Amino acid sequence: MTEFSARVERVSISGIREVFEAAGADAINLGLGQPDFPAPEHARQAAVDAIEAGETDAYTSNKGTLELREAIAAKHGRDNGFSVDPDDVIATAGGSEALHVAIEAHVDSGQEVIVPDPGFVSYEALTHLAGGEPRPVALREDLTMSPAAVEDAVTDDTAAFVVNSPANPTGAVQSEADIRAFARIADDHDVLCISDEVYEPFVFDGEHFSPMTYADSDNVVVVNAASKFYSMTGWRLGWVTASHERVERMLRVHQYVQACASAPAQFAAEAALDGPQDHVEEMREAFERRRDVLVDGLEDMSLQVPTPKGAFYAMPRVPDGWVDEAIDRGVVVVPGEAFGDHGAGHARISYAVGIETLKQAIEVMREATNAAR
Ligand SMILES: Cc1ncc(COP(=O)(O)O)c(C=O)c1O
Secondary structure (H helix, E strand, C coil): CCCCCHHHHCCCCCHHHHHHHHCCCCCEECCCCCCCCCCCHHHHHHHHHHHHCCCCCCCCCCCCCHHHHHHHHHHHHHHHCCCCCHHHEEEECHHHHHHHHHHHHHCCCCCEEEEEECCCHHHHHHHHHCCCEEEEEECCCCCCCCHHHHHHHCCCCEEEEEEECCCCCCCCCCCHHHHHHHHHHHHHHCCEEEEECCCCCCECCCCCCCHHHCCCCCCEEEEEEHHHHCCCHHHCCEEEECCHHHHHHHHHHHHHHCCCCCHHHHHHHHHHHHCCCHHHHHHHHHHHHHHHHHHHHHHHCCCCCCCCCECCEECCECCCCHHHHHHHCCEECEEHHHHCHHHCCEEEEECCCCHHHHHHHHHHHHHHHHHHC
16 A cells, blocks of 8 residues: 555544544533524525526636635625735635645645644644644633733744634633734744634624734735635635735645635625624624523533633533543533543533533533532
8 A cells, every 4th residue: 555645644534523432322412612693694596596507507806706806805895904906816616725725835844833732733733744843832720822821922934923812712811912912023024924803703802802903024825715704614715814925825725725715605705794793793692692501501500611702612621531421411512621631621612503412511511510620
């Protein structure tokens, strides 16, 4: 048999899947990383209309349709206060491909990428696949990433650092001061800041800020997606935006791995971005209510949990054996170490489930807590 590449041998299938496999068929799944809402009706209909009109049978331009890129540019102007030329946007196969092209285009073999620990699993894996070296930085007590810790970790070999706010797996939201500091670090040290903003609309306390708003240099790449924003994970539609030069390099990767994002998904995402946003606000309000119920429940069983300010995850500290006790009783949660060494001693709980199911799960977690203590 032929050998495999050293790069692929450094990556394994996410530990999250193993947890799902261990769970019974009727388990309550608090392991899921997707909203439990339907996609907006007008987004679905736009794809149906485009398919029926025969508009989705051919490749689109590599970057995606101009109409979608205009909708993305308008969204950034409206929500984020920075202007984007539609020509400087690439529609991708979800946020996942956006992260891939960003890392592939900017990280050389042996170069370092600073990533939050615990953090979303793709950052480390994609860095390995690019031949780079992930440099995990531990989070603060409140599970936000400290700009000082990032700055300390920057070396001559650093190609990029990843900011993820609101964050998976912690639900933490970085303050405006932190985001300004990340932009300054990107400027001062001439390193790339990859800002993963896929949970942008789900902020409960405070606001979402993007380093793109504050950087003076072009050292920021923004990754976003329709996946969580509009509950469209299955549509596989994300995007990346940055300076013209950076987009031109990322396009070289995108062109050869993807050609273009799926055409029906582009029509759906355009309609989602241009249409009414009340569906997003309804999801945000539902997540906030559930966050409150979950945090109250966890605190009531004396688990320590920084109040998550966004996304739809909480990450309490848990006693040894807690995750197994919960899974054995039929509630699936993900062990913190699946997200990095510093995740050990924590569990990620997703509250992308209805409130009654969440309340049932809290009672099961209470039993698990008593059993593990
Ligand atoms: C922080 C973060 N970034 C990016 C992604 C990728 O999202 P998708 O490829 O589904 O758009 C996810 C998915 O869970 C995520 O949690």
